[in-house]
Amino acid sequence: MGVLESAGFTGISGGSLDRKGRVCIPAPYRHVLAAQSPNLVYVRQALLTPSLEGFGAQVVQKFLDAQSENDPFFTAAHDTEAFALLSLSQELTIDDTGRVRLPDDFIASARLNEAVTFVGLGRKFEIWDSTGFAEVREARTAAAREQAKAREQARKP
Amino acid sequence: MGVLESAGFTGISGGSLDRKGRVCIPAPYRHVLAAQSPNLVYVRQALLTPSLEGFGAQVVQKFLDAQSENDPFFTAAHDTEAFALLSLSQELTIDDTGRVRLPDDFIASARLNEAVTFVGLGRKFEIWDSTGFAEVREARTAAAREQAKAREQARKP
DNA sequence: TTTTTGCCCATGTTATCCCATGTTCGCCCA
DNA sequence: TGGGCGAACATGGGATAACATGGGCAAAAA
Numbered sequence: 221m222g223v224l225e226s227a228g229f230t231g232i233s234g235g236s237l238d239r240k241g242r243v244c245i246p247a248p249y250r251h252v253l254a255a256q257s258p259n260l261v262y263v264r265q266a267l268l269t270p271s272l273e274g275f276g277a278q279v280v281q282k283f284l285d286a287q288s289e290n291d292p293f294f295t296a297a298h299d300t301e302a303f304a305l306l307s308l309s310q311e312l313t314i315d316d317t318g319r320v321r322l323p324d325d326f327i328a329s330a331r332l333n334e335a336v337t338f339v340g341l342g343r344k345f346e347i348w349d350s351t352g353f354a355e356v357r358e359a360r361t362a363a364a365r366e367q368a369k370a371r372e373q374a375r376k377p
Numbered sequence: 378m379g380v381l382e383s384a385g386f387t388g389i390s391g392g393s394l395d396r397k398g399r400v401c402i403p404a405p406y407r408h409v410l411a412a413q414s415p416n417l418v419y420v421r422q423a424l425l426t427p428s429l430e431g432f433g434a435q436v437v438q439k440f441l442d443a444q445s446e447n448d449p450f451f452t453a454a455h456d457t458e459a460f461a462l463l464s465l466s467q468e469l470t471i472d473d474t475g476r477v478r479l480p481d482d483f484i485a486s487a488r489l490n491e492a493v494t495f496v497g498l499g500r501k502f503e504i505w506d507s508t509g510f511a512e513v514r515e516a517r518t519a520a521a522r523e524q525a526k527a528r529e530q531a532r533k534p
Numbered sequence: 535t536t537t538t539t540g541c542c543c544a545t546g547t548t549a550t551c552c553c554a555t556g557t558t559c560g561c562c563c564a
Numbered sequence: 565t566g567g568g569c570g571a572a573c574a575t576g577g578g579a580t581a582a583c584a585t586g587g588g589c590a591a592a593a594a
Contacts, residue, residue, distance in 0.1 A: 227437050230419070231467040236585070240539095244584050248468065315541070318583075342441050342463045361424070364461035368424040393575075397549085401574050470550090475573075478549065 228252060229340035232357075234350060237336050241327060242319045245274075246338050249345060250318055252276065261320060263347075264309035265329045269356070272322070272330045272347040279343060280305070385409060386431075386497035389514075391507060394493050398484060399476045402431075403495050406502055407475055409433065418477060420504075421466035422486045426513070429479070429487045429504040436500065437462065 256276035335350035413433035492507035
C-alpha cells in the first residue's frame with residue numbers, strides 16, 4: 221500500500237464464487253477501491269461481452285462532475301450514457317473479509333461458474349468466468365502481440 | 378547515485394531466483410525505480426520473447442493520464458494497449474532487502490531457473506533465464522554489429 | 535414460516551516482514 | 565599503487581500477519 225492506488229487496477233488473478241454468490245475481491249484491488257471510498261465497489265454487466273465490470277466511486281464522481289458542468293439534463297445522448305453507467309451499475313458493499321455478494325442476474329449474464337478471473341484495466345476491472353476467459357485471453361494476447369510486432373517492424377527497416 | 382537515474386536502466390547483471398520465487402532487483406535499478414515511486418516495480422510477461430519486462434510507475438502513470446483525459450473509459454479504443462500494459466503487468470512491492478516475489482506463472486512463462494539475468498534497456502529492463510539469454514545475447518550483439526557496419530557504409534560510400 | 539441478507543468466527547494457505555550471514559564493491563590511507 | 569576496512573549489497577531462512585474461503589447464526593424480508 222502506498223502510491224499504488226493511483227495506478228489503478230492491474231494484473232490478472234483468479235478467485236472463486238461460493239454457493240452463496242460471494243466473491244472475494246483481490247486484496248490489491250480492494251486497496252485501490254479503499255482509496256476512493258470505504259467498503260464500496262460499483263459493478264455492472266459489461267455491454268459487449270459476457271463479463272462484469274467493477275470500478276470505484278471516482279469514476280462515478282467524475283461522471284457527475286462532467287454532468288454538472290455541461291448540459292444538466294434533457295439530452296438523449298446524455299441520458300443513454302447515464303443509463304449505461306448509473307442505472308446498470310450496482311453499488312455493492314465490501315464486507316470485512318473483502319467479499320461482495322453478486323446479484324444473481326449479474327452472475328447469470330456473465331455466465332459465472334465457481335472459478336472466476338479478475339482482469340485489471342486501470343480504472344476498471346473485469347470479472348470473467350475463468351473457463352470463458354481463457355479464449356478471450358488468447359485473443360487479446362494475440363492482438364497485443366501483433367501490435368508489438370507491428371512496432372518492431374516500423375522501427376527496423 | 379546521481380544523475381544516473383535519469384538515464385534509466387543500463388547494463389547487464391546477474392541475479393538469482395530463490396526457492397521462494399524471489400529475486401533481488403539490482404541496486405542500480407532500484408535507484409531508478411525509487412525516483413519514480415517508492416518500493417514499486419511493474420513486471421509483465423514479454424509479448425514476443427520468453428522473458429519478463431520491468432519498469433517504473435512513470436510508464437503506467439503516463440498511460441493512465443492519457444486514458445483519463447480523453448475519457449475513453451468504456452470504449453474499446455485503447456483496449457489492446459490497456460490489456461498489454463495493465464492486465465499483463467503485476468504491480469510488485471520491493472521489500473526492504475530489495476527483493477520482489479515473482480508470480481509463479483511469470484516464472485513459468487519466462488522459463489526462469491535459479492540463475493537469472495537483468496538487461497537494462499533505458500525505460501525498461503528485462504529478466505531472462507541466464508542460460509536462455511546466452512544465445513539471445515549472441516544474436517543481439519550480432520545484430521548490433523551489423524547495424525554499426527551498415528552505418529559505416531552509409532557514411533563512407 | 536421459509537428464505538435471504540448481512541455479520542461473525544474458523545481455518546488452511548500464502549506472502550511479507552525481519553533477522554542473520556556471506557560477499558562484493560568502493561574508498562581511504564599507508 | 566596496493567592493501568585493508570567499512571558500507572552497501574545479495575541471499576537464506578524462520579516467524580508473523582495478511583489473505584481467501586467455508587460455514588454458522590441471527591436479524592430482516594418475503
